[in-house]
Amino acid sequence: MMQSQIVSRPRYRDLAAEDTAGAHLLIVEGDTLAAGQMAALATAFAVVAERLQTWLVSAPATALAPGRVRRLHTVEEARTALEHIEDGFGIADRLYLQGTEPFMWSLATAAGRAGLSPTQIRMQHAGSLKRRVWCTHCHQTTENVTTNIATCAGCARALLVRDHFSRRLGAFMGVMVDAEVPGEVPQREEVFR
Amino acid sequence: MIGDTLELIVVAVDDIASSLRHVRLAAADGGPLPPAAAGANIQLRLQGAARTWRNAYSLISPPGRRDAYEIIVRRVPESRGGSAFVHEVLKPGDRLVASWPSNLFAPQRTARHHLMIAGGIGITPFLSYVADFAHSGASHALHVCCRESETGTFAPWLQACGELHHYWDADGHRLDIPALLARQPAGTHLYVCGPAALNDEVIQAAANAGWPASHVHCEHFGAALSGGTPFTAFLSRSGIEVEVGESESLLEAIERVGAAAPCLCRGGACGVCVTRVLEGEPEHRDHYLGAAEREGGELIMPCVSRARSTRLVLDL
Numbered sequence: 001m002m003q004s005q006i007v008s009r010p011r012y013r014d015l016a017a018e019d020t021a022g023a024h025l026l027i028v029e030g031d032t033l034a035a036g037q038m039a040a041l042a043t044a045f046a047v048v049a050e051r052l053q054t055w056l057v058s059a060p061a062t063a064l065a066p067g068r069v070r071r072l073h074t075v076e077e078a079r080t081a082l083e084h085i086e087d088g089f090g091i092a093d094r095l096y097l098q099g100t101e102p103f104m105w106s107l108a109t110a111a112g113r114a115g116l117s118p119t120q121i122r123m124q125h126a127g128s129l130k131r132r133v134w135c136t137h138c139h140q141t142t143e144n145v146t147t148n149i150a151t152c153a154g155c156a157r158a159l160l161v162r163d164h165f166s167r168r169l170g171a172f173m174g175v176m177v178d179a180e181v182p183g184e185v186p187q188r189e190e191v192f193r
Numbered sequence: 194m195i196g197d198t199l200e201l202i203v204v205a206v207d208d209i210a211s212s213l214r215h216v217r218l219a220a221a222d223g224g225p226l227p228p229a230a231a232g233a234n235i236q237l238r239l240q241g242a243a244r245t246w247r248n249a250y251s252l253i254s255p256p257g258r259r260d261a262y263e264i265i266v267r268r269v270p271e272s273r274g275g276s277a278f279v280h281e282v283l284k285p286g287d288r289l290v291a292s293w294p295s296n297l298f299a300p301q302r303t304a305r306h307h308l309m310i311a312g313g314i315g316i317t318p319f320l321s322y323v324a325d326f327a328h329s330g331a332s333h334a335l336h337v338c339c340r341e342s343e344t345g346t347f348a349p350w351l352q353a354c355g356e357l358h359h360y361w362d363a364d365g366h367r368l369d370i371p372a373l374l375a376r377q378p379a380g381t382h383l384y385v386c387g388p389a390a391l392n393d394e395v396i397q398a399a400a401n402a403g404w405p406a407s408h409v410h411c412e413h414f415g416a417a418l419s420g421g422t423p424f425t426a427f428l429s430r431s432g433i434e435v436e437v438g439e440s441e442s443l444l445e446a447i448e449r450v451g452a453a454a455p456c457l458c459r460g461g462a463c464g465v466c467v468t469r470v471l472e473g474e475p476e477h478r479d480h481y482l483g484a485a486e487r488e489g490g491e492l493i494m495p496c497v498s499r500a501r502s503t504r505l506v507l508d509l
């Protein structure tokens with residue numbers, strides 16, 4: 001199977017609240033929640049519970065969460081809310097994200113536009129390994145990619161999904177797989193389930 | 194010294210306060226000087242009758258200016274002779290050898306807001322910052338801690354300063370550091386330059402509040418803290434033994450006997466002067482070595498650090 005050898009992927013670790021004086025915002029991708037995960041988060045964030053807001057995105061109505069809870073339907077809605085957060089972010093604030101990479105990076109890049117430094121953002125991967133892929137030829141992104149080779153949503157080229165990750169775009173690079181020998185596309189396999 | 198040296202000539206000296214002297218320097222050959230960015234400093238070689246000092250001073254001339262470098266020197270009689278030399282001896286027409294400008298304290302270009310805290314003469318790097326920000330339109334605020342009588346001293350360089358506050362040591366006029374640091378927006382970069390106690394307090398307060406370390410910047414003065422109890426240093430490679438006097442740094446003593454010692458900031462910040470200790474116990478005063486390296490006792494930054502033992506053997 002043909003797979004990229006470049007490794008520039010961000011590393012994710014279990015979320016733990018940092019006891020800073022600022023506000024703490026936890027955003028969880030609801031449909032990736034496994035049993036017991038919310039309880040684990042509630043424990044991990046107990047120290048900052050008073051200064052914590054949790055945004056649940058597309059979570060079942062029954063899901064509980066620590067801190068002041070806000071429910072949002074889609075990641076777009078969460079992104080807009082982040083960009084228009086009242087009074088903006090403070091330098092001692094922290095943003096914690098949990099979910100799939102496309103989810104987390106949509107929000108991390110929006111938070112960056114709102115002024116948050118990458119050093120104020122923590123991420124824990126949960127759910128599918130699906131990727132957002134950025135086509136290096138037409139610069140369009142293709143969502144929900146689970147295979148080593150994907151068809152670009154913009155230009156329909158067959159793209160090899162590399163492990164080269166752009167923090168600015170929040171996406172993996174996709175490069176034309178049959179550039180040398182047109183038409184010679186290796187077998188497609190589901191690798192990012 | 195790293196890089197080439199510059200030949201400068203003193204164009205003017207002016208006392209702007211009882212212990213503050215403004216010095217204007219131009220290239221001795223009348224040509225343009227190397228450009229320097231905000232926060233840069235130069236190292237001057239001050240040739241006294243009995244000894245030579247090498248002191249680093251922040252350039253306060255507007256960034257990019259090539260016709261002259263301007264510095265402000267505070268007289269610190271008890272701890273170091275270089276500043277006394279500038280105040281007593283230096284006069285227009287004198288020639289000086291200087292390093293090229295170096296910059297270990299440049300403003301962060303990605304900042305959304307620049308928050309500066311200055312203590313005393315630590316305001317000097319910020320005078321060029323303010324000129325830079327006024328030019329670029331960057332959002333900034335300068336908080337100055339100084340003597341009450343000196344609140345107006347730097348006014349000529351602060352005409353274009355955005356938010357400006359002065360504090361002094363009297364009830365109702367002291368800077369509340371935690372309160373100031375608590376209310377800053379994301380994307381702010383914090384810069385502090387002043388006496389060690391102020392620097393430490395600000396850095397600690399920022400850490401306590403949860404500022405990311407990447408957004409906190411500090412310029413230390415080496416000048417005021419490199420003296421102390423005399424001791425002996427033995428330079429094992431060159432076989433020279435040198436007495437380090439109470440008003441000179443170990444680095445200066447090494448330079449005095451002509452041994453080659455690299456250096457850049459002369460303030461314990463850049464790491465260029467790092468030297469191996471073969472014997473003896475260093476007294477660390479730098480901001481470069483990590484805790485483990487300090488405890489290991491095998492490395493020393495001779496520009497600011499001294500000895501706890503009466504003798505140090507160095508791999509120089």
Ligand code: FES
Nearest residue numbers: 457459464466496
């Ligand atoms: S010269 Fe920079 S640390 Fe000594």
